[in-house]
Amino acid sequence: NAGVMQNPRHLVRRRGQEARLRCSPMKGHSHVYWYRQLPEEGLKFMVYLQKENIIDESGMPKERFSAEFPKEGPSILRIQQVVRGDSAAYFCASSPRAPGTGGQETQYFGPGTRLLVL
Amino acid sequence: LAKTTQPISMDSYEGQEVNITCSHNNIATNDYITWYQQFPSQGPRFIIQGYKTKVTNEVASLFIPADRKSSTLSLPRVSLSDTAVYYCLVGMYSGGGADGLTFGKGTHLIIQP
Numbered sequence: 001n002a003g004v005m006q007n008p009r010h011l012v013r014r015r016g017q018e019a020r021l022r023c024s025p026m027k028g029h030s031h032v033y034w035y036r037q038l039p040e041e042g043l044k045f046m047v048y049l050q051k052e053n054i055i056d057e058s059g060m061p062k063e064r065f066s067a068e069f070p071k072e073g074p075s076i077l078r079i080q081q082v083v084r085g086d087s088a089a090y091f092c093a094s095s096p097r098a099p100g101t102g103g104q105e106t107q108y109f110g111p112g113t114r115l116l117v118l
Numbered sequence: 119l120a121k122t123t124q125p126i127s128m129d130s131y132e133g134q135e136v137n138i139t140c141s142h143n144n145i146a147t148n149d150y151i152t153w154y155q156q157f158p159s160q161g162p163r164f165i166i167q168g169y170k171t172k173v174t175n176e177v178a179s180l181f182i183p184a185d186r187k188s189s190t191l192s193l194p195r196v197s198l199s200d201t202a203v204y205y206c207l208v209g210m211y212s213g214g215g216a217d218g219l220t221f222g223k224g225t226h227l228i229i230q231p
Contacts, residue, residue, distance in 0.1 A: 042221035043162065084229065091161050106152070109161030
């Protein structure tokens with residue numbers, strides 16, 4: 001069973017361009033979480049999605065950032081008009097069940113996408 | 119207000135047992151305690167999860183006192199490859215969104231020969 005896959009692993013963008021990050025959850029997992037990690041910092045929650053629904057985007061910046069998890073295909077984190085402060089590692093995690101449905105759910109993390117904005 | 123508090127860094131030597139304690143004074147009744155390990159340039163990896171008393175798996179043990187306001191991750195006989203950042207999380211996603219899922223800075227564990 002393949003783990004969580006993210007691509008690209010590294011992404012370089014110039015200021016003002018768009019960055020599109022992809023996450024394929026583990027097989028059978030329909031719950032996806034996105035996190036951002038700045039150098040020397042811990043991971044910060046951005047958004048929680050289920051198939052075709054955004055459940056919680058309270059950690060997502062209000063502008064330029066959006067996320068989706070379509071019925072078919074990977075989850076996408078999109079950053080429009082990137083700025084240097086967007087440079088970070090972006091991690092995706094997946095879980096098989098919704099939180100609170102019979103216990104705490106372990107999240108399985110992907111290897112991350114390292115975004116560098118020049 | 120931080121949901122968990124853990125030491126910023128710890129040092130130990132190969133073959134020793136390492137205990138990392140996490141404080142979570144505001145833990146809710148339904149919250150579980152989860153520990154993750156992260157190596158540089160990799161995503162966090164699940165280590166262990168517990169609710170109360172003691173949990174043990176092939177990698178570590180987790181000790182949780184009766185009041186559940188703290189927990190201790192115990193790594194037996196560490197090796198150089200255990201050098202990593204260890205995160206303590208309480209509640210995972212319990213509807214708290216950003217507050218419930220911020221990992222914090224974790225504990226940088228450095229193992230020396």
